[in-house]
Amino acid sequence: QKEVEQNSGPLSVPEGAIASLNCTYSDRGSQSFFWYRQYSGKSPELIMSIYSNGDKEDGRFTAQLNKASQYVSLLIRDSQPSDSATYLCAVRRSAGTALIFGKGTTLSVSS
Amino acid sequence: GAVVSQHPSRVICKSGTSVKIECRSLDFQATTMFWYRQFPKQSLMLMATSNEGSKATYEQGVEKDKFLINHASLTLSTLTVTSAHPEDSSFYICSARVIGGGSSYEQYFGPGTRLTVT
Numbered sequence: 001q002k003e004v005e006q007n008s009g010p011l012s013v014p015e016g017a018i019a020s021l022n023c024t025y026s027d028r029g030s031q032s033f034f035w036y037r038q039y040s041g042k043s044p045e046l047i048m049s050i051y052s053n054g055d056k057e058d059g060r061f062t063a064q065l066n067k068a069s070q071y072v073s074l075l076i077r078d079s080q081p082s083d084s085a086t087y088l089c090a091v092r093r094s095a096g097t098a099l100i101f102g103k104g105t106t107l108s109v110s111s
Numbered sequence: 112g113a114v115v116s117q118h119p120s121r122v123i124c125k126s127g128t129s130v131k132i133e134c135r136s137l138d139f140q141a142t143t144m145f146w147y148r149q150f151p152k153q154s155l156m157l158m159a160t161s162n163e164g165s166k167a168t169y170e171q172g173v174e175k176d177k178f179l180i181n182h183a184s185l186t187l188s189t190l191t192v193t194s195a196h197p198e199d200s201s202f203y204i205c206s207a208r209v210i211g212g213g214s215s216y217e218q219y220f221g222p223g224t225r226l227t228v229t
Contacts, residue, residue, distance in 0.1 A: 034217070043204045043223040044155070088154065097208065098145050099218050103154040 003027060004091050006102035015111045019076040023089030023102055026070070032092035033065055034099065035074045037085045044088055048074070079109045114138050115207050117221035124195055124228055132190045132224045134205030140185035141207035145218065146178075149202040161188045195228040202226075 004025050013019045021035075032051055036044035050056045050063040050072070062075040072091075076083055086106050090099040114137040124130050134144055142163050147155040159169045159180050167180035179191040192199055204223040 036220075041202075041225075043220040046217060046219065049217055097143060098157050098160055099206070100157065101147075101155045 002102075003100045004089055004102035006087075006089050006105050008103055009106040010108050011105055012108045012110065013079050015079060015081060015109055017079050017109075019079045019083065019107055019109070021074040021076075021087050021089075021105050021107065023072045023074075024070055025072070025089075025091045027091065027093060028067075028070060030070075030091045030093065033063070033072045034090040034092075035061075035063060035072075036088040036090060036101075038088055038104065039085050047087075076107075079107075081109050081111045083107060084109050113207075113209050113217075113219040115141075115205065115219050115221040117205055117224050119224060120222060121225045122227070124226070126196055126228055127194055129191055129193045130195055130226060132192075132203055132205075132226075134188045134190070134207070134221050136186045136207045139207070139209060141188075141209075142185060143208040144182060144188040145206040145208070146180060146188075146190050147204045147206065149204060149223075155204060158190075192226065195226070197228045200226055200228045 006023050034049045035047045037047050038044040048063045050065045056063045060077045064073045086104040088104045089102040116135045118133045144161045146158045149155050157170050158173045159167045161167045161180050161182040163182045163185050169175045182188040202223050205221045206218045209217050
C-alpha cells in the first residue's frame with residue numbers, strides 16, 4: 001500500500017461549482033497534512049495545512065481531516081478556470097520530518 | 112517571506128558529466144532542506160534530507176555516491192548529479208523547512224531544475 005493515495009483524475013467541474021479532492025494515508029501516526037497545487041512545469045505551492053480533526057477554511061478552500069479514517073480532503077468552492085492544476089496531498093511522517101506526497105489529482109475547471 | 116530559489120532552472124548536459132544544482136533560502140535560515148525528484152506525470156519522490164553541517168540522509172534506493180548533497184550553510188544546499196545518464200533526466204526540486212509554532216512546520220519549495228541528459 002502506498003503511503004499517500006489520491007485519485008489521479010482528471011476531475012472535471014464547471015466554473016462556479018465545488019471541486020472535491022480526496023486523499024488517504026497509511027501511517028496512522030501522521031500528524032501534519034498539506035495540500036499543494038502544482039501547475040505544469042512548475043514546483044508545488046502550498047495551499048493549506050491542517051493538523052487537527054475537522055475543517056479548516058481559507059477563502060474558497062476548505063481542508064477536512066479525519067484521522068480515525070486516515071482521510072484528508074480539499075474542497076474548492078466557486079471553482080475558477082485558474083484553479084485547473086494538479087493538487088498534491090502531502091503527509092508528514094510521524095517518525096521524521098519529510099513530506100511524503102501522493103501522486104496528485106488533476107483538476108480541470110471549464111468556463 | 113519563505114522564498115526558496117534554485118539555480119539553474121534548466122540544464123542540459125552530456126552523458127557522463129556532472130551537474131550541480133544550488134538551492135538557497137533567501138529570507139530565512141533553513142537547518143533542513145529536502146531534495147525531491149519528479150518524473151513526468153509522477154509525484155514528487157523524496158531523495159534525501161539535508162541537515163546543515165551533517166551528512167545527508169538518503170531514501171532507500173537513492174545512490175548517495177551518485178547524488179552528492181552538501182549543506183554547508185544555513186541558506187545553501189547543493190545537489191550534484193555525478194556521471195549523469197539519460198535516465199537521470201528529471202525535474203529536481205528542493206524544499207526548505209520553515210519552523211512554525213510548536214512542532215508544526217511547513218515546507219516551501221524552490222522553482223525546480225529541469226535536467227536533461229543527452
